[in-house]
Amino acid sequence: MPPHPHTPHPLRSRSFRLLFAGRTLSQLGDAVVPVALALAVLQATGSTAALALVLTCAMVPSLLLLPLGGVLGDRFDARRIALTTDLVRCATQLLVGAQLLSDEPRLWVIAIAEVIGGAASAFAMPTVSPLVAGTVKDGQLQRANAAMGAARSAARLSGPALGGLLVLTWGPGWAFVLDGASFALSAALLAAVRVRHVPVPRRSLLADLREGWGEMRSRDWYWSSLIAHSAWNGAAAVLMTLGPAIAVNEQGGEGVWVAMLQTGAVGLLLGSLLAGRARPRRPVLAANLGLATYALPLLLMAASAPWPLTIAAYGIAQAGLGFLSPVWETTVQRAIPAHALARVTSYDWLLSLAAMPLGYALAPVAADAWGAQVPLTVAALTVTVACLATAAAPGVRRLGTEQPTGGGTGGGSGTYSAAGDGQPRSKKVSSETVA
Known part of the structure; x- marks a missing residue:
């Protein structure tokens, strides 16, 4: 439904404001990483196949674990899951950053870190919609989603330039350190967010997966x-x-x-x-x-x-x-x-x-x-x-x-x-x- 002309903007809500700030920070950090990752892996190995391997390590576990992430996002508190995955991704990005800042970065360590980070993203992605819906009123939904979309777009616009600047001045490792710091700040902000949560009856994992599929189908x-x-x-x-x-x-x-x-x-x-x-x-x-x-x-x-x-x-x-x-x-x-x-x-x-x-x-x-x-x-x-x-x-x-x-x-x-x-x-x- 269209918002009432006098409906306050969702950013006036403290919980949504904290959520918005946290997601914006993590999205900016993520937008910095692709440039840094491509250049870092190519500099370290000189191989496009190595870059494809690292990208695959991040994408495959994310796709495979998404349905399970959706079940946990409904069964448990989406805020706590998002907070936990932010901390996990903070650790993995800092690990990659430490590898790239070392004299001899090890590709297998970077690949494992990307596997863990990709798995964490599978549990994080399904929480975004419940978090937005749980922090604003119905009449504010479209404006809240538009604000999140605008922040995401702004991050994609400025992230590559910031990533290129970091790579050229300090080296690609610091781009990952920045991304890790953004996830840490996002987790801190999420800790203060209050989100409405609808309890779900405990059933088998298969039953939860079937119900979610049925709602979609x-x-x-x-x-x-x-x-x-x-x-x-x-x-x-x-x-x-x-x-x-x-x-x-x-x-x-x-x-x-x-x-x-x-x-x-x-x-x-x-x-x-x-x-x-x-x-x-x-x-x-x-x-x-x-x-x-x-x-x-x-x-x-x-x-x-x-x-x-x-x-x-x-x-x-x-x-x-x-x-x-x-x-x-x-x-x-x-x-x-x-x-x-x-x-x-x-x-x-x-x-x-x-x-x-x-x-x-x-x-x-x-x-x-x-x-x-x-x-x-x-x-x-x-x-x-x-x-x-x-x-x-x-x-x-x-x-x-x-x-x-x-x-x-x-x-x-x-x-x-x-x-x-x-x-x-x-x-x-x-x-x-x-x-």
Whole structure:
């Protein structure tokens, strides 16, 4: 529901303000690391295969453990889980930083640290939505998610520059020390946050996993959108794999690629800010249609279009992503019952990110066989069809801004659509306790 004109901004709430500050700090630290990690591993080993190994060590455990992370996020206090994972990731980043600051960094130690950090992120990611929903009122949700999205976008915009500065002046190890410190500060802030928590009856792990899957599968607007989101991530992996070489070899050099990424970060920020003010009548449909704009930079790059056009198109495409994230998160928080929110979010992350490894693996193979134009064009068509096809789902067309909540914010009683067809059915919201 749109916020009342006199509803205070969520940042006036102490708990959300602390949560916002903590997440912003950790996101800034994380945005610094990719530049530092790539340069550090390449400097230490001279091998792109070694870099791929380290990245895989972080990503695979994160994907495999996401469903379990969702169960724990619902079964236990999301704040405590987020705090614990912040401390774990603080330790792993400090360990990597210490290795890189040493005279002889050991790749196997860095890889193990990334495995542990990736596992911790699997338990941390499903807690973000319950934490936001548990610290603000229902009328503040979209503005709260937009504020979180804007902070995330700002971190992505400034993080690479800060990371490059640290690498050039102090060395890559200090970038990881900074990231570790950001997680420590985030944990300290989370310790002071008060979050509403809906207790979940203790059952078997399998029963919890099935219930979370059922909540997601019963809503056609949810699972159809996840297919589109997965296609988008697969297409993004294709662009991130082939784009740098095309920019350097065909479109003017490394500066073109850097300009494209920075323009994308600006677009992401603008899209997040727009999401805080826009009130589309069909939020999921509007967000998915905006996501389809990612086909523009893919097609322009495949056609070897002038680089200013490609850069502008990428900025527009990232604005679509920036708009989608807060709108999608707000819709999910309102529609999914609070006791299942972390589990549903974990499946969301798992299915949305599942296509990325496939894109990373297939893009260079297809480019070698048929040229880069083929995988870029296929990726563009795939993301366009997947995003536009969500309009065929009745729930996507019917789900509007006035859709009653599923109790995700603990605002009293509410309704949600269990069948996912856009038609509300009565559902009493459980009473909540403050953790």
